Amino acid sequence: MNLPLGYQQFHKESFFNYQMNRLHALGYARQADIEKAAGQIKTQADYVQAFTQLAAEAKADGRLKNAAFYLRAAEFFTEHTSPQRKAIYQEFHKTFYEAFADEGITRHEVPYNGSFLPAMELEAAVQPAKGTILLFGGFDSLIEEFFVIWKFFAQAGYPVIAFEGPGQGGARQLYGHAFDHDYEKPVGAILDYFAIEAATLIGISMGGYWGIRAAAYEDRIKQVVAWSPVYDWLEQVPGFVQALVRQLVKFEGFMNATIRLRMRLFPILDHAVKQAVFMVKGDQPMDAVHWLLGMNKHHISSHKVTQDVLLVGGENDSFQPVKLLRKQEQALTNARSVSTRIFTKAEHADMHCQMGNLMLAMSEIEAWIRQTVV
Numbered sequence: 001m002n003l004p005l006g007y008q009q010f011h012k013e014s015f016f017n018y019q020m021n022r023l024h025a026l027g028y029a030r031q032a033d034i035e036k037a038a039g040q041i042k043t044q045a046d047y048v049q050a051f052t053q054l055a056a057e058a059k060a061d062g063r064l065k066n067a068a069f070y071l072r073a074a075e076f077f078t079e080h081t082s083p084q085r086k087a088i089y090q091e092f093h094k095t096f097y098e099a100f101a102d103e104g105i106t107r108h109e110v111p112y113n114g115s116f117l118p119a120m121e122l123e124a125a126v127q128p129a130k131g132t133i134l135l136f137g138g139f140d141s142l143i144e145e146f147f148v149i150w151k152f153f154a155q156a157g158y159p160v161i162a163f164e165g166p167g168q169g170g171a172r173q174l175y176g177h178a179f180d181h182d183y184e185k186p187v188g189a190i191l192d193y194f195a196i197e198a199a200t201l202i203g204i205s206m207g208g209y210w211g212i213r214a215a216a217y218e219d220r221i222k223q224v225v226a227w228s229p230v231y232d233w234l235e236q237v238p239g240f241v242q243a244l245v246r247q248l249v250k251f252e253g254f255m256n257a258t259i260r261l262r263m264r265l266f267p268i269l270d271h272a273v274k275q276a277v278f279m280v281k282g283d284q285p286m287d288a289v290h291w292l293l294g295m296n297k298h299h300i301s302s303h304k305v306t307q308d309v310l311l312v313g314g315e316n317d318s319f320q321p322v323k324l325l326r327k328q329e330q331a332l333t334n335a336r337s338v339s340t341r342i343f344t345k346a347e348h349a350d351m352h353c354q355m356g357n358l359m360l361a362m363s364e365i366e367a368w369i370r371q372t373v374v
Helices: 014-025 032-037 044-060 064-076 083-099 143-155 169-174 184-193 207-217 240-248 252-263 267-279 284-294 322-331 358-372
Strands: 106-112 116-121 131-135 160-163 199-204 221-227 308-314 337-343
Touching: 014 032, 014 267, 032 044, 032 131, 032 221, 032 240, 044 267, 064 083, 064 131, 064 143, 083 169, 106 184, 116 143, 116 184, 116 221, 116 284, 131 184, 131 207, 131 240, 143 160, 184 207, 184 267, 184 322, 199 207, 207 308, 221 284, 221 358, 252 267, 252 284, 284 322, 308 358, 322 337, 337 358
Parallel strands: 131 160, 131 199, 199 221, 221 308, 308 337
Antiparallel strands: 106 116, 116 160
16 A cells, blocks of 8 residues: 655645645545645635546546545535535535445444444455454544555454444434534444454544543543544643633634634634534534534543553644643553553654655554554
């Protein structure tokens, strides 16, 4: 498996640039195509248009894997309230499974709260098989886009089950589940459905928070990888700022107006607020704030985690900084073991989720799983 090495400068706007690097690092986009799109993009609407066009061109050329990932890129910045968003998602979904039809993916609908959660299974490519890995993404990810990650672990000899929890991907778009921070619920449903008694859990991006939370309440999880940890968003700032935030959230009308103003100025905030509101089926910016503050040091229940834990971060991760990793490390007082790995710029892996050197990150995570398996 060969993946691109290095974090590129595709766009001057850092959030657009990170999303383009994420697309590039996952291995199913051509660098020249991304550079072409980057030159046309000034706004989120431009982003949608540029990657929709690239997808059409890739389809016309028979490059379905490229087309699927370009559709995902377009869907990412499509307005959440627009019918176009679900249409692009459905086209991405169809194109992805057509493009990857020969990869041995088995799709499942896992019963959950009167409907289903989508799950995708890959058999271990090496026998005898090692322990099962459950893998899920974070805030604004689709599990299909991380296919290269679950394929890596399957090729290393692990049966892999990748799934989306409530509020995420198909669980929200296809089955209507609103988000729930109590992630032991979807994890438990997956374990029940597949009759798994022992598994490793890997949570990617904000999934690092939900993975720790799930492990705290689900003893069938034997190892957990937080790639990367959150612990508590407010722990990034001084105590007096935390107190101020807790006071401000009481003034919802003022806060809604303030957030809407800032959303017009900052694409990353605009995306984050709209995504969170969509996930929880809300209608006000403050719904996103309450959702975010729900990810805190009390709810995560770190003291209840008794498994082996690996915390993975990047020294220049601006989304989930190392400070939060260190806080999470200190809170895991009853874990069987706690290991940390902070990747550096010299390794081309200092950015969020190691986009720039995924091979290095995956290899080291796999080595840790192999060494700590019970």
